[in-house]
Amino acid sequence: MAHESFEDETVAEVLNARFVNIKVDREERPDVDAVHMRVVQAMTGRGGWPMSVFLTPDGEPFHGGTYWPREPRHGMPGFLQVASAVADAWRDRRDEVTGSASAIAEALARATEAEPIEAIDLTVVDDAATVLLTRAWDRELGGFGRAPKFPQAMTITWLLARHRRTREDAPLAAAVQALDAMARGGIHDLIGGGFARYSTDARWLVPHFEKMLYDNALLLDAYAEAAAITGDVRLAATATAIAEALLAPVAEGGFTVADGPLAGTFVAAFDADAAGVEGSTFVWSRAELVEVAAVADPAGGGERWADFLGVTAAGNWEGTNVPHEPIDRREVARGWGVDDAEFERRWQDVRTALLARRRTRVQPGVDDKVLVDWNALAVRALVRAGRRLARPDWVAAAARAAEVLHGRGTVGGRLRHVVDGAPVDAFLDDLANLALADVELLAATGERRWHARALALVADVEARFADPAGGWFDTAADAERLIARPKSGSDNATPAGTAVMVEVLLRLHQTTGGAGFRARAEDGIRAIGGGIASAPPGYGTLLRLLEWLTAGLEEVVVVGPAGPERDTLERIALQRSGPGALVVVADAAVVAADDAVPLLAGRAPIDGRPTAFRCVGMVCELPTTEPDVLATQLAA
Numbered sequence: 001m002a003h004e005s006f007e008d009e010t011v012a013e014v015l016n017a018r019f020v021n022i023k024v025d026r027e028e029r030p031d032v033d034a035v036h037m038r039v040v041q042a043m044t045g046r047g048g049w050p051m052s053v054f055l056t057p058d059g060e061p062f063h064g065g066t067y068w069p070r071e072p073r074h075g076m077p078g079f080l081q082v083a084s085a086v087a088d089a090w091r092d093r094r095d096e097v098t099g100s101a102s103a104i105a106e107a108l109a110r111a112t113e114a115e116p117i118e119a120i121d122l123t124v125v126d127d128a129a130t131v132l133l134t135r136a137w138d139r140e141l142g143g144f145g146r147a148p149k150f151p152q153a154m155t156i157t158w159l160l161a162r163h164r165r166t167r168e169d170a171p172l173a174a175a176v177q178a179l180d181a182m183a184r185g186g187i188h189d190l191i192g193g194g195f196a197r198y199s200t201d202a203r204w205l206v207p208h209f210e211k212m213l214y215d216n217a218l219l220l221d222a223y224a225e226a227a228a229i230t231g232d233v234r235l236a237a238t239a240t241a242i243a244e245a246l247l248a249p250v251a252e253g254g255f256t257v258a259d260g261p262l263a264g265t266f267v268a269a270f271d272a273d274a275a276g277v278e279g280s281t282f283v284w285s286r287a288e289l290v291e292v293a294a295v296a297d298p299a300g301g302g303e304r305w306a307d308f309l310g311v312t313a314a315g316n317w318e319g320t321n322v323p324h325e326p327i328d329r330r331e332v333a334r335g336w337g338v339d340d341a342e343f344e345r346r347w348q349d350v351r352t353a354l355l356a357r358r359r360t361r362v363q364p365g366v367d368d369k370v371l372v373d374w375n376a377l378a379v380r381a382l383v384r385a386g387r388r389l390a391r392p393d394w395v396a397a398a399a400r401a402a403e404v405l406h407g408r409g410t411v412g413g414r415l416r417h418v419v420d421g422a423p424v425d426a427f428l429d430d431l432a433n434l435a436l437a438d439v440e441l442l443a444a445t446g447e448r449r450w451h452a453r454a455l456a457l458v459a460d461v462e463a464r465f466a467d468p469a470g471g472w473f474d475t476a477a478d479a480e481r482l483i484a485r486p487k488s489g490s491d492n493a494t495p496a497g498t499a500v501m502v503e504v505l506l507r508l509h510q511t512t513g514g515a516g517f518r519a520r521a522e523d524g525i526r527a528i529g530g531g532i533a534s535a536p537p538g539y540g541t542l543l544r545l546l547e548w549l550t551a552g553l554e555e556v557v558v559v560g561p562a563g564p565e566r567d568t569l570e571r572i573a574l575q576r577s578g579p580g581a582l583v584v585v586a587d588a589a590v591v592a593a594d595d596a597v598p599l600l601a602g603r604a605p606i607d608g609r610p611t612a613f614r615c616v617g618m619v620c621e622l623p624t625t626e627p628d629v630l631a632t633q634l635a636a
Contacts, residue, residue, distance in 0.1 A: 446586025471527025548580025
């Protein structure tokens with residue numbers, strides 16, 4: 001609609017003559033988007049973007065829809081027809097329109113997306129897993145549901161947590177199959193790294209080429225966790241490629257702001273199209289790919305590399321090619337008579353050459369907003385992946401980004417939603433995701449400032465976002481008033497704010513022993529838990545947390561000087577502990593009896609050697625310096 005209608009002079013004349021037009025960036029104002037999306041879904045039975053909603057001067061909606069073509073087409077009215085009909089109705093039947101608008105506003109004020117429950121039933125996770133694995137799992141092509149297929153990273157990380165708890169094969173098989181299918185599909189940018197928003201087909205071949213920060217952050221965590229559980233080097237390599245895409249400068253196709261006051265933070269997205277043509281930056285003819293690959297790897301030859309990437313003369317999409325891996329690369333390597341290491345070395349040479357050629361093309365537009373909630377997802381993912389894959393440089397990069405979020409992202413003592421952008425105060429998602437990132441940084445570094453920051457953010461949430469009926473609203477009590485105050489229930493493209501707050505509170509319960517944090521977390525679960533039974537895939541984050549509670553929370557503290565011995569204890573704790581374990585490492589020099597983090601208080605190393613304490617509810621087993629003993633404690 002942007003190209004067909006909003007940039008059209010005739011349409012502009014009609015709209016400006018008869019309406020006051022407001023174009024909303026739904027990422028800057030997710031509250032405005034959420035409220036009006038509910039209106040459109042109620043009116044039309046479906047939602048989506050672009051979305052147009054017609055309001056009275058008092059801001060009450062009375063008509064809306066998603067895509068309207070400029071001219072009537074395929075039984076759909078044209079956008080000018082719709083606009084003219086709405087304007088005529090406002091002029092000729094105003095009482096009817098305002099009455100309808102008032103009724104809609106009243107219904108919205110009473111309704112909420114969240115579905116509360118009276119009591120937490122932990123058996124719901126077993127029922128949800130049965131539903132997902134019997135009805136939604138695509139056992140042939142991987143993933144869940146039918147085309148278009150979305151990555152559903154929250155569902156995958158739930159299944160990985162379930163496997164950690166139950167040791168059942170099916171959850172792990174479903175998760176790994178989805179991750180492997182996506183890694184080999186066109187949704188994965190094999191040349192530049194990172195993942196596109198979704199696949200338009202069931203085979204993961206043809207993506208919608210837009211790249212979003214949040215997708216790549218959530219998938220980084222999923223791939224790294226799966227790699228830690230399985231030891232699969234291919235999953236680890238995919239996680240590494242995502243992290244490299246996140247950390248590469250924007251000018252090189254990555255997400256990281258390279259310089260200036262926001263250096264180290266991450267931009268929001270890359271457009272799907274360049275020069276008005278979707279995917280044009282990313283697709284290849286066979287002739288061009290063969291030419292580039294042949295120079296990069298003369299021994300292999302360009303033809304074989306084109307076959308490896310599924311690039312044909314006829315094309316696999318609209319006469320051109322989306323690179324993918326129709327055959328697993330390990331099988332390709334065997335067919336070429338080389339080992340995996342040699343194949344990977346030569347592939348990196350070819351990939352580098354293909355990327356250099358691709359950078360000579362017109363590049364997609366960049367949405368350079370630095371959104372706190374999406375950046376916090378990236379920080380958390382880099383910390384978790386960095387620990388699991390022994391990449392302390394990723395953890396350090398995450399800490400640098402978090403410093404900017406807390407620094408320039410805070411104005412007048414309040415966190416903003418966009419750093420150095422639109423003057424909009426933070427939403428629940430911003431505060432909750434940043435607090436969770438802070439807890440992850442505490443766990444990875446032992447630095448107490450992260451704990452203090454998480455506590456301050458949670459205090460802000462409780463002061464301004466708490467719902468007396470349970471849980472939290474998405475917007476603050478003192479935020480701009482809309483016709484309804486949104487309250488998220490299920491995950492959407494990102495985890496539900498309420499579910500993230502539950503995770504933060506469970507973590508703070510573990511770091512402090514404070515019963516109030518756990519009680520408040522359980523209150524949050526009751527506030528939104530009613531929707532799980534009817535739509536399990538929409539509640540992946542909450543289901544993962546219920547797996548934690550079913551398994552029981554545990555903590556592992558590793559204190560002592562940095563080095564191989566401490567790294568070994570940390571690695572065992574991360575690999576062998578239950579799904580909800582909090583593993584904290586700290587330098588013994590900063591651990592004191594009156595520590596600001598109660599979990600760390602008095603945890604002193606034995607004979608100066610790195611020492612592990614395995615605890616449940618702040619009560620710890622005998623400390624040990626021996627990896628085998630720690631592994632036995634965790635297994636028990």
